[in-house]
Amino acid sequence: MPREVRERQMLDAAVAVFARRGYRAASMDEIAELAGASKPLVYLYLNSKEDLFSACIRREAEALIAAVRAAVDPGAPADRRLWNGLRGFFAHTAAHPDGWAVLHCQARTHGEPFALEVGALRQQLVDVVTQLITETAADGGCTAPLPETEVAGLAHALVGAAESLAGWSNERDGAASSEQETAATLMNFAWTGLENMAHGRRWIPIGA
């Protein structure tokens, strides 16, 4: 069996096991067995548990980013790009729950090396969203330019909302179209909020 195929099988197995057990509780034995290979072979191809986990993160992160990028039509207006990006995000996380679990739940909780790796992914998502927010403001005829910090905050909020919704809609594995609905809910919530902010319509704490 060619190395490339074997390696993919190993990564598949590793993602599944890491998702189910967590990094520390996952055992190389279980991964090797699920991959249908012997442990020494796993070490030959992937060096160590740490490297293996890194490889999982990288592969899944790239796949997610690629899915989101592919969903966005660069020529469309900002609102459609946000809408399509969200749909792509929800569709991919729904289709690859193990990969998503590794990225969202496991990677960040296990020390520097992995947190950095997954942090880079998150930053990419945030960057995409930041740009969309900025463009949205411009497209919508922004009358009150948003300070940079606030844009960053909004981007983080949006990504967090998306992540949370991804988990929620995965749990209630309802209709096949639920990912569409989930995206719509978030879009409704976010879009009008953004538009208002871009026009300086804000909520102001009374007396603050």
Place this chain on the structure above:
Amino acid sequence: MPREVRERQMLDAAVAVFARRGYRAASMDEIAELAGASKPLVYLYLNSKEDLFSACIRREAEALIAAVRAAVDPGAPADRRLWNGLRGFFAHTAAHPDGWAVLHCQARTHGEPFALEVGALRQQLVDVVTQLITETAADGGCTAPLPETEVAGLAHALVGAAESLAGWSNERDGAASSEQETAATLMNFAWTGLENMAHGRRWIPIGA
């Protein structure tokens, strides 16, 4: 030293170590040492690593919920209650980053017993937010009642956004007032979005 004091020291140490290392990677040795007690005493008071982790989750969850509840003035209108709840949330998570890390990052990733425990906390947050959203719609003169599923989705989105922002604002531990700003950002984002939705103003995908 009286038992109560020792027990609190142990929980403090455990929360710190669990936050830094994760459940599996945390060693009872390190926790005991940090608590300034011997391992057998930790076991005598808290039974097992699992029970200790559960106790951490419970304590931190109760503290967080209490902080949010305490921040909300039950007599105030819905928007102020949301605002105050958010401020309480951000203030508490900023003041107790380890506790928040245990709840948000660690607890959900380590098997049923803990996931259930922390799931209960999250549900409480979601419940509070759900109620606020509903009342907001009413207060704002809702013209288009939101379907129940959508309200749930919005609540999850809002909680996710808050969780994400909590992590973000903890990372850039800049100004002391940043928790105020963070709350304001989210409030602006969420409030206007909710208001619009409550009045049936929605974003509609063109051609969908």
Place this chain on the structure above:
Amino acid sequence: MPREVRERQMLDAAVAVFARRGYRAASMDEIAELAGASKPLVYLYLNSKEDLFSACIRREAEALIAAVRAAVDPGAPADRRLWNGLRGFFAHTAAHPDGWAVLHCQARTHGEPFALEVGALRQQLVDVVTQLITETAADGGCTAPLPETEVAGLAHALVGAAESLAGWSNERDGAASSEQETAATLMNFAWTGLENMAHGRRWIPIGA
């Protein structure tokens, strides 16, 4: 509470726990709890686990020997003395199963100090039986004096048979009179065998 009473309670508890769990698996915690006293008190009165176990063995051994001795009427002929001794033995072991378990099952399996102690008990039983066998031979008009080694072997065989029957009759906790029957069975088995041997009637392996 006077020391004597407390000490007896402790020994009672220890015998029960040692019988149920074995020496190593028995914990001083469990013993202290069952005795209704605190652990330091147990140590104050009985020094150590080893001493406690020794005390159990000694007490139970002395009780058993005393019971057998009390059952035997020194003036009776040899057969009646054997008969009464057996009845006393079975009655006592049936009435004190925990003590018997400690003596028979636990004490011998845990290293020199205890094995010696319980060995002494067993030797006393064997001595009594040895004497009975010798007298039986004399009473029955022995025509072929038995060599010393053989008498010792017979005594061990008889004690072993009695021990085995004690366990067996304890298991099938049938009629209240079963100890009587058990004694009768062994008596029938042993007595005629002894009588024959004393008269030189032996089983000889053909061709050996």
Place this chain on the structure above:
Amino acid sequence: MPREVRERQMLDAAVAVFARRGYRAASMDEIAELAGASKPLVYLYLNSKEDLFSACIRREAEALIAAVRAAVDPGAPADRRLWNGLRGFFAHTAAHPDGWAVLHCQARTHGEPFALEVGALRQQLVDVVTQLITETAADGGCTAPLPETEVAGLAHALVGAAESLAGWSNERDGAASSEQETAATLMNFAWTGLENMAHGRRWIPIGA
């Protein structure tokens, strides 16, 4: 080194250590060291201390039963079969004192799982003896059929006597031929007793 060989070495070591120390006091460290292997290997091959002990019991029990069976010539008359069975029993226990110690002293004292296993062995011995007693009665022209309970009692008594003698003759590890003598002593004791009982000649307590 092939697995089979290693596994046997481990069982040998385990039997020796369990015999010397008892189940609880035996440490896997000592067993592994005596076996000349590392602890993880012991666990890899034999799973756990409990399984290891079970494996010891099973191996030793099977060996003992096989030795007794092999010693008995199925075509011989009942008395010769009893005689040969006893010789086989004493020869095997004398040749494998550790195995016998594990079976007789240790296995019964350590909780259900092992007690059952060793109980099965004992039952097999008792069954063999029970059948011999019954046949003996028949061969000897039984005039007074023995009640079933009594036969069972006799069988237990005989096995107990044999067990006791095995221990005794092991202790005074005197002449090489002592196992022959031991068997002869027991045979003399038992055989004539059985014959008498089969003919209704009983010892009757005067006045009972």
Place this chain on the structure above:
DNA sequence: CATGAATGAGGATTCATTCAT
């Protein structure tokens, strides 16, 4: 007389990792 608080030492078990083949 009685105990709550505390621990040093040790034991079962697991796991990432490496050779020799």
Place this chain on the structure above:
DNA sequence: TATGAATGAATCCTCATTCAT
């Protein structure tokens, strides 16, 4: 390319035992 055999190092947990009160 592929693996059966093997282990050092750690981890959870328990227990007999002792003080200070």
